[in-house]
Amino acid sequence: MKIILLGAPGAGKGSQAKLMVDTYQIPQISTGDLLRTAKAAGTPLGLEAQRYMDAGLLVPDEVVIGLVRERLAQPDCQGGFILDGFPRTLPQAEALARITDIDRVLSIEVAPEVIIGRLTSRRSCQKCGQVYNLVSYPPRTAGVCDSCGGELYLRDDDREETIRKRFETYEAQTRPLIQHYRDQGLLLTVQGGDTVEETFSRARPLLDACR
Ligand code: ADP
Ligand code: ZN
Numbered sequence: 133m134k135i136i137l138l139g140a141p142g143a144g145k146g147s148q149a150k151l152m153v154d155t156y157q158i159p160q161i162s163t164g165d166l167l168r169t170a171k172a173a174g175t176p177l178g179l180e181a182q183r184y185m186d187a188g189l190l191v192p193d194e195v196v197i198g199l200v201r202e203r204l205a206q207p208d209c210q211g212g213f214i215l216d217g218f219p220r221t222l223p224q225a226e227a228l229a230r231i232t233d234i235d236r237v238l239s240i241e242v243a244p245e246v247i248i249g250r251l252t253s254r255r256s257c258q259k260c261g262q263v264y265n266l267v268s269y270p271p272r273t274a275g276v277c278d279s280c281g282g283e284l285y286l287r288d289d290d291r292e293e294t295i296r297k298r299f300e301t302y303e304a305q306t307r308p309l310i311q312h313y314r315d316q317g318l319l320l321t322v323q324g325g326d327t328v329e330e331t332f333s334r335a336r337p338l339l340d341a342c343r
Pocket of ligand 1: 140141142145163164165167184185186188189190191192193196216217218219220224289298
């Protein structure tokens, strides 16, 4: 099963991807995570990416496409995968089509007010990347990751000024992909404004049908 997750920042792509990994036993490929790993490792690619990410802008297509091409060539992707955060531009979608075919694109729709609230209360684990929410999914101990004990932090790009910029970027560059994939007959949509579990219970029958 080869799936793309589409949705605004904070729509919950990562949370849905985690449940899909458990359910369908296929890997999640998050370009945000790949870029943050490169940034933390201080590689030249990571340092270049950091400048764009911290400003709420997209990292240049050729950088991200290269990362995804390498990742999709790994053995664990041969039985399928979930793309989380890629493609985000039309050129990325076109490049992806030259790398692999795709079974379905799941678009997660959430009202902007809900999203802003989620992003400002989002906290991520420094060590394992697990995502929490101070309101809807707090850690057992404040500031500490339940799964690994790592320290929780507010991502630089989850600060309010940057969030606004990321939305503009989404509207201008990524939203057109919804129509692009609808035209290809690949689009599924799901309402994502409630809890992670509720959203997944709506998505699951749609996904099961395309296995
Ligand atoms: P979110 O979906 O909440 O915006 P991500 O972790 O997916 O968070 O992405 C964080 C940042 O990483 C983006 O704002 C962007 O700068 C960069 N990034 C992630 N994926 C891509 C991509 N496919 N193309 C360009 N930049 C990307
Ligand atoms: Zn952790």
